[in-house]
Amino acid sequence: MTDKELLSLAVKAMENSYSPYSGCKVGAALLTESGKVYLGTNIENAAFGPTICAERVAIFKAVSEGEKSFSKIAVVGGKNGVINGIFAPCGVCRQVMREFCSDDFTVIMGISETEYKSLPLSDLLPLSFSPEDVK
Numbered sequence: 001m002t003d004k005e006l007l008s009l010a011v012k013a014m015e016n017s018y019s020p021y022s023g024c025k026v027g028a029a030l031l032t033e034s035g036k037v038y039l040g041t042n043i044e045n046a047a048f049g050p051t052i053c054a055e056r057v058a059i060f061k062a063v064s065e066g067e068k069s070f071s072k073i074a075v076v077g078g079k080n081g082v083i084n085g086i087f088a089p090c091g092v093c094r095q096v097m098r099e100f101c102s103d104d105f106t107v108i109m110g111i112s113e114t115e116y117k118s119l120p121l122s123d124l125l126p127l128s129f130s131p132e133d134v135k
């Protein structure tokens with residue numbers, strides 16, 4: 001699975017965004033080490049607090065299906081579904097990635113439907129608090 005293929009799956013995932021409050025549609029496509037893809041989109045809530053990001057939906061779907069080894073994730077988003085530059089993963093999602101992914105896990109951030117910037121998780125979450133810290 002190429003980075004561009006994963007990005008286009010993330011764009012597809014945006015279609016199911018439930019975002020009546022912010023109007024921001026976000027899509028994520030997570031690739032497991034075994035080659036499976038899990039899609040996620042943001043799901044908002046009238047009480048605001050229960051809102052969950054696209055990245056965490058994809059990760060939690062995968063973990064709940066028994067997957068715990070991941071190689072990369074593509075993330076794309078924008079107001080009203082218009083991709084207008086990077087929609088970077090929030091801090092909570094970065095921390096959830098750190099729980100299951102090593103420092104070289106790749107985060108592919110869409111700039112448009114076909115262009116992206118990719119960075120290792122260690123660049124997005126330096127000096128991270130990790131599962132090793134509580135062993």
Ligand code: THU
Pocket residue numbers: 019022024026041042043044051052053054055088089090093
């Ligand atoms: N959002 C995501 O889905 N992922 C992120 O990493 C940042 C924010 C969503 C949550 C909310 O539905 C909307 O974007 C605006 O914050």
